Amino acid sequence: MRCRAIDANVILRFLLDEPPDQAERCQALFVRLQAGEEEVYLPEVALSDVIWTLQSYYRWPRERIARFAHDAISVSGIRLARPAMIRRALHIYVEK
Numbered sequence: 001m002r003c004r005a006i007d008a009n010v011i012l013r014f015l016l017d018e019p020p021d022q023a024e025r026c027q028a029l030f031v032r033l034q035a036g037e038e039e040v041y042l043p044e045v046a047l048s049d050v051i052w053t054l055q056s057y058y059r060w061p062r063e064r065i066a067r068f069a070h071d072a073i074s075v076s077g078i079r080l081a082r083p084a085m086i087r088r089a090l091h092i093y094v095e096k
Contacts, residue, residue: 003039003079008049011042011072015050016058033077041079042072044086051093066094 006029013019014026032038051069054060060068069090073080080086 003041005041005043006046007043008046008053011046011050012053015054015068030075033075036076039077039079041081044081047073047086062094066090 010026010029013023014030017023029038029040033040047069051065054065054068055062070087072078073083073086
């Protein structure tokens with residue numbers, strides 16, 4: 001199975017449904033990831049960029065961002081370099 005990296009734009013397009021044509025392709029990717037048909041590597045810097053954008057530009061509350069991020073990193077086809085560290089960082093992000 002081939003594994004490629006994704007960046008923040010893929011996640012943001014999927015999540016925010018904009019622009020619609022690109023969001024549709026991103027949604028199809030996430031369906032394949034959830035089904036285990038494909039794998040991608042999510043760099044920590046890309047996840048932090050998503051979090052920063054959702055908080056600073058879209059004004060999402062921290063709890064909502066953390067729930068989304070936790071759900072995203074739990075998708076079966078998403079690979080992380082340090083998943084335990086990411087989960088701990090999300091916990092600290094919400095609590096502090």
